[in-house]
Amino acid sequence: MDMTVLLKRVPDLVEDLEVDDSGKALDEDSVSLKLNEFDDHALEEALLLKEGGGGTVTVIALDGEDVDKMLYTALAKGADRALKVMGGDPDGGNQALAGIFVAALDGHGGDLILTGVQAADDRDGQLAPRVGALLGRPCIEVVTEVNPGDGKVTVHKELAGGVVAEYEVDLPAVLGIQAARQTPRYAPVSRVRQIQESATIDTVTSAATEGAGFTVVAMTPPETGEGAQMLDGVDELVKVLDAKGVI
Amino acid sequence: MAEKSSYKTTAERRRTKDQSFVEKEQAVVEGIDISGQWNRMYEPREIQDYDTTYLDKLTDLPGGESMGWCYQCAQCVPACPVDTAGGDYAPRKIFRRLQNGNDFFNHRDLWLCTTCQNCLRVCPKEVDMIQIIPAARALAVLEGNVPDELQEMFQNVAEYGNPMGQSPRKRARWTRKADAAVRVLPKDPAPVEVLWFVGDYYAYHGRGVDAANAMTRVYNRLGVDFGILGADERSDGDSQRLAGEPGLFEELAEHNIAQFRKYQFDKIVVSGPHAYNAIKNEYPKLGGEFPVEHYTQFLSAQMPKLKPLLTRPFTRKVTFHDPCYLGRHNGEYDAPRALLQAVPGIEFTEMYRCKAQGYCCGGGGGGMWLDGYAALHQTERLSENRVKEAVEVGAEVLAVCCPYEVSRFEDAVKSTDNDGKLEVLDIIEILDRCME
Numbered sequence A: 001m002d003m004t005v006l007l008k009r010v011p012d013l014v015e016d017l018e019v020d021d022s023g024k025a026l027d028e029d030s031v032s033l034k035l036n037e038f039d040d041h042a043l044e045e046a047l048l049l050k051e052g053g054g055g056t057v058t059v060i061a062l063d064g065e066d067v068d069k070m071l072y073t074a075l076a077k078g079a080d081r082a083l084k085v086m087g088g089d090p091d092g093g094n095q096a097l098a099g100i101f102v103a104a105l106d107g108h109g110g111d112l113i114l115t116g117v118q119a120a121d122d123r124d125g126q127l128a129p130r131v132g133a134l135l136g137r138p139c140i141e142v143v144t145e146v147n148p149g150d151g152k153v154t155v156h157k158e159l160a161g162g163v164v165a166e167y168e169v170d171l172p173a174v175l176g177i178q179a180a181r182q183t184p185r186y187a188p189v190s191r192v193r194q195i196q197e198s199a200t201i202d203t204v205t206s207a208a209t210e211g212a213g214f215t216v217v218a219m220t221p222p223e224t225g226e227g228a229q230m231l232d233g234v235d236e237l238v239k240v241l242d243a244k245g246v247i
Numbered sequence B: 001m002a003e004k005s006s007y008k009t010t011a012e013r014r015r016t017k018d019q020s021f022v023e024k025e026q027a028v029v030e031g032i033d034i035s036g037q038w039n040r041m042y043e044p045r046e047i048q049d050y051d052t053t054y055l056d057k058l059t060d061l062p063g064g065e066s067m068g069w070c071y072q073c074a075q076c077v078p079a080c081p082v083d084t085a086g087g088d089y090a091p092r093k094i095f096r097r098l099q100n101g102n103d104f105f106n107h108r109d110l111w112l113c114t115t116c117q118n119c120l121r122v123c124p125k126e127v128d129m130i131q132i133i134p135a136a137r138a139l140a141v142l143e144g145n146v147p148d149e150l151q152e153m154f155q156n157v158a159e160y161g162n163p164m165g166q167s168p169r170k171r172a173r174w175t176r177k178a179d180a181a182v183r184v185l186p187k188d189p190a191p192v193e194v195l196w197f198v199g200d201y202y203a204y205h206g207r208g209v210d211a212a213n214a215m216t217r218v219y220n221r222l223g224v225d226f227g228i229l230g231a232d233e234r235s236d237g238d239s240q241r242l243a244g245e246p247g248l249f250e251e252l253a254e255h256n257i258a259q260f261r262k263y264q265f266d267k268i269v270v271s272g273p274h275a276y277n278a279i280k281n282e283y284p285k286l287g288g289e290f291p292v293e294h295y296t297q298f299l300s301a302q303m304p305k306l307k308p309l310l311t312r313p314f315t316r317k318v319t320f321h322d323p324c325y326l327g328r329h330n331g332e333y334d335a336p337r338a339l340l341q342a343v344p345g346i347e348f349t350e351m352y353r354c355k356a357q358g359y360c361c362g363g364g365g366g367g368m369w370l371d372g373y374a375a376l377h378q379t380e381r382l383s384e385n386r387v388k389e390a391v392e393v394g395a396e397v398l399a400v401c402c403p404y405e406v407s408r409f410e411d412a413v414k415s416t417d418n419d420g421k422l423e424v425l426d427i428i429e430i431l432d433r434c435m436e
């Protein structure tokens, strides 16, 4: 099974993110970018499928700072080919992004395209379904397990309340991955460095895409609520509840 | 004569099938005739009953050779802190299990060693776990076999340069709370006497920050001209190296070496023994030679200046835990003790297992991030074993000088029900308290 994993970078939440002077975007100085963790799970699931039943894994991402390292890390983990799209706008929204990825893959992308079900900077979680729509392929979201079959895959989709649905999907298809079957693997640095020496990253120029997308009108940090009140024992709790008229 | 049964004992079978023996037709020893069968000897024979695949795999690794030298004398067993803590461990046992065909690379034996070096101290055959363990783990990590807790730490260090997974930009944030000025060299790169390599725990861990603040105050009172790398510092990498990630170690070391080269300083002073070991013994192998001292060495060398400043008495019973990577690995036992002896009012007492025989806290060689794993295979944590010893010798304060140890021992104090009986303090915190 030939697979493609769409990778995207998102602001790292270990930083204290700040809104810039325009009030519509994050202050670039406060942001560092990292691989979207759902995409990391999509990559892991693809690698597990490859290890289980053979095939190839291609990873694709838009160009940007440290993207090469992210792609080399994916190769070190076991991906076969890395593709970097030059000139695409990473902030153009998922509709535009889906168009860029599909054009970069020549409208193909193998038997199965996997990507994260959502991203920290997503406003819609629509990357997988839009790629599916553009390619005219079935798409399943919130996937937690993929098992290969003959010309199809069986997937587990997480529904509300811990219910899991099992679907059989004809290939080619697109999946939005919620979680891989196991924790995404670690790429030992020596292997990443070795890959950096020996492997190449293919590049392709981004097609001009149009997308209605979103326009950010305003961005603000969540309002901080009042500080929590620490209560000293049950008596105090009873007093508070009593004062509020609960008891 | 009764017909011989077709049944043969194992010994007989071996004798007839596999074994050849030698005997001299004529032999007289000290006047006694032992000709023929009386001097019969078996030829040396190889024991081939077990699968030695994994033993060979280990001894074939560069660094893994000495595992094959073990002759089962067992001196290492009582020396091994993991065995003492109920881990059924020590090189002797590991070797025996390897002889029996155990797959070391997929076995708890690979991960329990803290690289404390106490076995090497007693081993007549120089079976060297400090070489064996990192070599074997590096292979296991390449094969994708690494305990989850450790993998998370590797991931954090690879991504952020510290095991906590904190933003590297926040590494100097502790200085905001320091009540004395701290010069951050990337912002103020003029030559400096001491480049203080702060380290992960002093920079990011709550109790480490206490110690970093104490260090800042002590330096300022002593008039030390010092600066830090701030956000440009990364993990020293030594524990990552020993835990099986040599590539990560190299990346971190190259980064830190490049930072050191940017500035003019007389010496590097480190907060922790692991950074000390890395910069002293490992960075030179990558071309980074720098004079380096552990802070206890740096301060004890300034005793004439330091002593008069220690005016406030600290009238507590104190014992000291030797960090493996300052003591056994680098031979420094005196500097921390000299500092403690200089504390006015102190009642100092040694633990039974001290200096070269010091008991390991369990944090070395990656153990810091394998507590959950170790708990599955030992009856207690090494830190708990050690805390009990400190209480037993009547100490009220357990003094340490490794940034890993404060949190380890504080947890162990609680889990052994010694809360309130034993306080864990970094030596620098004690010195700070003695200064007006």
Ligand code: SF4
Pocket (backbone or CB within 6 Å): B069, B070, B071, B072, B073, B074, B075, B076, B077, B091, B092, B122, B123, B124, B125, B126, B127
């Ligand atoms: S002390 Fe050395 S030779 Fe003796 S059992 Fe231990 S490892 Fe083997």
Ligand code: SF4
Pocket (backbone or CB within 6 Å): B079, B080, B081, B082, B083, B089, B090, B091, B112, B113, B114, B115, B116, B117, B118, B119, B120, B129, B130
């Ligand atoms: S180095 Fe320490 S923990 Fe490891 S086997 Fe030797 S004595 Fe035990």
